[in-house]
Amino acid sequence: MAELSKTYEPKDVEEKWYQQWMADGRFHNESANGGDPFCIVIPPPNVTGILHMGHALNNNIQDVLTRVARMQGKNTVWVPGTDHAGIATQNVVERALKKEGKVRDDLGREKFIERVWEWKEEYGSTISNQLKKLGASCDWDRERFTMDEGLSEAVLEIFCRLYDKGLIYRGNRIINWCPRCETALSDEESEHVDVEGALYHLRYAVKGKKQRIVVATTRPETMLGDTAVAVNPRDERYKDLIGQMIVLPITNREIPIIADDYVDPEFGTGLVKVTPAHDPNDFEMGLRHDLPQINVMTDTGIMNENAGPYEGLDRFECRKQLMEDLKAGGLVEKVDVHHHAVGHCYRCDTVIEPRLSPQWFVKMKPLARPAIEAVNDGRIKFVPERWNNTYMNWMENIRDWCISRQIWWGHRIPIFYCDDCNHEWAAKTAETTCPKCSSSKVRQDEDVLDTWFSSWLWPFSVFGWPEKNEDLNFYYPSKTLVTGNEIIFFWVARMIMSGLEVMGDIPFDTVYIHGTVRDDQGRKMSKSLGNSIDPLDIIEKYSSDALRFSLMMITATGQDVYISDEKFEIGRNFGTKIWNAARFMEMHSEGFDVKDLSFNEEDLTPDDQHLLAKLNEAIANTNDHLQRYRFNDATLALYDFFWHSYCDWYLEYAKPILYKGTPEQKKHTLQVMHFTFSTALRLLHPFMPFLTEELWHGMDYNHTEDTIMLAAWPEKAIAKGIDPATVKYVDGKHDLIRVGRILRAEYNLANKQETTFCVRPVNAGYAKQIDNDKESIMAALKAEAIEVDVNYAPKGAMPSGISALGAVYMSIEGLVDVDAEIEKLTKELAAVNGHLANVKKKLENPHFVNKAPRDVVAVQEKRRDELAEKSEKLAKMIETMRG
C-alpha cells in the first residue's frame, strides 16, 4: 500500500490527476460507443472572459452532473467551447490598438479582423485553461468556438433559411444605438438603469399668436429634431391648438400640432414634443401622421448638421448649452427632478441613444409559438419552476430581434446587393455575380450578426449541423442546460426556438437556473466594486476540491449564493478530514488484504449494521437530491454521513478492536471500513474529484476500473445483514454514550479521572447487548468499568441521566454535588412534565384523535408513554438523591 503523506498536498495532486485524465482520454466519448446518451453543452464563456465565481458555480454544477452520469455508465459528453463575443472582443482589441495610437480604420476591415484572430489565438484559451483547474471534465476534443468554420457554416445556413422563409427582413426602425460601440443593439442588450434625471418644461411659441405652450421632455436636445407637438384629441384644454403651427426655438422650424391617442393628458403638461427619429413612440406617431424624420446626431452621439448652431457638440454638452440658451431666452418654464429608467449599453455602460436606423431583424412570433408550447406541455422543464413565468412572459410579448451590428468582428451578414438592378439576396458563398442581371457590381452587406445569433445554434452546431452525422443524431437533444437567470432571454429562449425550428426537437429537457454569486453583503461581484473573489485564488489557498465542495454546500436550489473567503474552509476542512480518515485506515491495514472489500454479512456487529444503514441512507438521499438538483442537500448528506456516522461514531467504535481485538475481528472491521470508505469515495467523487481519485489509488483497492471516474456509481444500498431493531439499539447506545459524556462534562472530569458507569437497562435484551458492547462503550466514555444491571439501585447520591436504553449513573469518589444534581434533575423533570402535559392534552382532544392520521396519533401515544416513564424515573432519582 502506498503510504499517504501526513498532510494532503492538493496542488500537486490536482495537477497530476487532471493531466492523467486528459492523457487517458477519460473525458472523451463518441456515439459509436453506443449506450445511453448523456450530453451537456456548456454555456460558452466569452473568449475575453476570465474565470469568476459565477463560472465556477455554473461549471461546477455541470461537472457534477457529468461525472455522476459517467459513473452511471452513460455515454457522457460535456461539450466545451467559447463565444466570439463580438462587441466585447472588438472592444478589447480596439483598446490595445489605442495604446499604439491607432483606431480600427487605420488598419481597415481585413487587417483588423486578422488582428482580432491573433488576439484570440494568444488569449482566447485563458478561460478554458482555467476551467481545467476547476476539474471540469469537458470533452476537450470537442471544443468549439462560435467563429469556427463549422459553426459559421451553421450561422450562414440558418440565416439563409430564415431569410428565404421571410423570417429575416431589413427594416428602418428606432433601435438601441450605442454611440461608443457605434452599433445597434437588441432590446435585451439595452439595460435599463433607474437614474435621477430632469423633466424639462420648455416653452414653444404658437405661430402667429402671442400664446406659448409648454412641453415636457427628458431629452431637450432632441427638440432639434422635433417635427410636431402632439396632444390627446379628447383633451379639452388644447382642442383649439390642433392644426396650428409651432415655431421651434433656435432653429425656427415650423411644425404642426397634431392629435394622437398616445398622449396621456395626465402626464406633464399633456403636450408632447414629437421626435420621430429618436423615440420609438414618436416614430410610430410620425408614421401615423406622415411626419418628417430628422436625425440630429452622428454615429458617435455628436450633434450633426441638423442641430444648427450645436453641430459638433456631444449630445450631453448640447443638452447643457441648449438649456442655457433657452433659459436666456425665457423659454424654460421649470425643471423638475425626474426619476426614470434609461437604457445603457450592456457592454460599455454608455447611455443608449434610440435612433432611426436601417437594420436586420428576425421575425420572432412564428418561432416563439412552438417554443411556448414546448414549455407549456412539459417537454422542457425549468428548475426551479418559477422561471417558467419569466420565460412565458417574455415569449408571449416577444418583439422582433435586431440582429445586425455595425462592427467588424463577427459573422458577416450573408446578404448581397446588385448595384445595377438593386436585387438583394442571401447566399452562403461569396457572391460575385448578380443572379438576376448577371452584373458583377455585387457587394456584400457591411454589417455582422449579433453574437447571440451564433450561440442560439450551439446545442446542434457543436455537433456539426447542418451536416448530418451520427454524433448529432445521438447526442441531440442534450439533457440539462445549466445557466444563470440573466441569459434566459438572450440565450435559453432563443436556443429553444432555433432547436425546434431547425432540428424539429427541443435542445434539452431541463433548464437548471442557478443563483447569482454575490459577496457576503449581497452585492453582485464586480470588478468596479473590487469585491470579487477570484476562484483561482481560492484554489491556490484552499484547493479546487475545497472550492467545489463549498460552493455546492452553500447553493440552495436557485437561490443566490453569498460567499466570502471563510466559506471555503468548510470544503478544505472536509477534505482534510477525509484524508486523515484514510491515513487512520491505512495505519491499521498493514498486513491485511484490503483489496478484497467483501465481508461476511452474518458477522456484522450492531455497530457495523448501524453504519451500513446510515450508508444506505446516504446513498438514497444523495441520489434523490441529485435527481432533484438539490446540490446543497446532496453534499450535506454526504458530509454528515462521512464526518459523523463514519468518523465520529464508527472509527471511534473501531479503535478498541483495531488496537486490542483478535486478528479475525480486526480483519472483519477493516473490511467494513474499507467497503464503506470506498463507497463514500465514489459518492464524493463528483464533488471532490481530485482527492477522491488520489485516495482511490492510495488505498490500493481492487479496482475493476483504474480511475474512480469510471467506478460504479452507488445506486443501491446493501440490504442483507441489517436488522432494524439492531440499528435502533445502536441509536440507543449512542444516546447512552451521550448521556454518559454529559455527566463527565458536568463534572469537568479529566480523561484520566477514574470513573465507573452503572447502567440500568430498560429490559433484559438491552442488558445483554450492552454487556456485549462494554468495550466500545467504555472506550467512548473513557470509563474504567461499566456495570450493567436491570435492577441496579444507586447506593447513594450519584450523578445520573436517562438514555434511550436506560438510566445511567456515574460513580465518582467524593465529588458529587448533591444539590446541583437535584437541581439538574428537577429541571429536567419539569421539562419532561411540560412535554408530557402537551402530549396528553393533544391526545385528550377528540378532534385530534379522530381527524389526524392513525400513525401520527400512534406516535403521540408512544411519546406519551415514554415521557410518563421518564418522568417517573426522574422523580425516583430525585427521591434517591434526597434520601
Next chain:
RNA sequence: GGGCGAUUAGCUCAGUUGGUUAGAGCGCUUGCUUGACAUGCAAGAGGUCACAGAUUCGAAUUCUGUAUCGCCCACCA
C-alpha cells in the same frame, strides 16, 4: 406600473408534499497536547420562524393583507 424572490440562532443560510423537542456551518462559552485529524474531539449557551389576520385537531410550512430589502420586466414624454 406589473412580476418574482427574500425576511428563521450573533453572522451566513437549510427546512421538499402541514405532524415528536425548528437544523447546519461560522462565531461564542467550557473542558480536552485521547496513538487519523487542534483544518481536530466532547459538552454548552443562543430562536415568541418580519408583522396582522384566516384555514386546520395541528402552521416556519397553506391562504389574505402589511412592512422592509433585492432582482427582473415595462414606450408615460
